[in-house]
Amino acid sequence: MTLALDPRDIRILQILSSEGRLSKSELARRVNLSPSPCWERIKRLEKAGLIKAYRAEVDLARLSAHVVIFVVVELESHRAESFRVFEEAVTKYPEIIECWAIGGGVDYLMQVVTGDINSYQRMIDELLESSVGLKRYFTYIVTKKVKSEPPALDLLLKPQID
Amino acid sequence: MTLALDPRDIRILQILSSEGRLSKSELARRVNLSPSPCWERIKRLEKAGLIKAYRAEVDLARLSAHVVIFVVVELESHRAESFRVFEEAVTKYPEIIECWAIGGGVDYLMQVVTGDINSYQRMIDELLESSVGLKRYFTYIVTKKVKSEPPALDLLLKPQID
């Protein structure tokens, strides 16, 4: 199922991705629509799964001391079963907030958030001892977040349009 | 300014970080409060900057073909000025959606989203030619997103509580 999206839909998605709690009437104003058609577009986007969720972005820095760590992981074996086992383990650790399978000689990149380095090391040790197929890992500790913003949807779609 | 947060505040933050558009009355029900005190807590959390923003999470995969790429970057020089120059360049590229300064022998990790590999390479070439101090870079192409979820706030706060 393919959904026809016009520039207004893209703009709605773009606005909601930085102001997710904007009222539907204000959103309608911003895209030059009256509330009803705008409401129908939003519902359409939600039902089609283009809007996966709405989330509050919590400022962890103000909430508590913590560390953010990226871990590049290489597995011992590259059989399908090994990937499955590792990925299942990953889902079980709440400290691992993101994980991507990647190419380039290594297998996974994970983003980990814990209270301190010790709890990170404890988690890694546990992973190593739990025969989950972890062969090597490399730790990058985040010292500063330089940038974070949602993708520019119009820019991403331009190549398709012309 | 330090804000006293009780377990109910944490629960509110946790719920909103996965259901950002939940009505305040429903949220009140979930944390066993009536709407007014709950409303005041939310306002308090927003004003204190603990809730930085509300965002719709857009499913890029359903929106358009694209590639997600992680880039590990090493700079030529480690003078403060060099970092400043590079970070300023990073903010100018909308394709770079996240960037972290990291320890571990390299300097930055960036997450890039573009329409295809070619536009990624064009961006890198531009960065290399624009004397922004980029010495070496390593490209990890994402083949699959394994996991993505907001941090478990209660877990992160436990070490502070006991």
Add this chain to the structure above:
DNA sequence: CTTGAAACAAAAGAGAA
């Protein structure tokens, strides 16, 4: 797409536990 009406939520205040 517009109008418009009924249901619902947000915001702020008065006062009780």
Add this chain to the structure above:
DNA sequence: TTCTCTTTTGTTTCAAG
């Protein structure tokens, strides 16, 4: 204080044109 209850205003949702 901190919550409950009430009121006003504005928003959401949807039917009908």
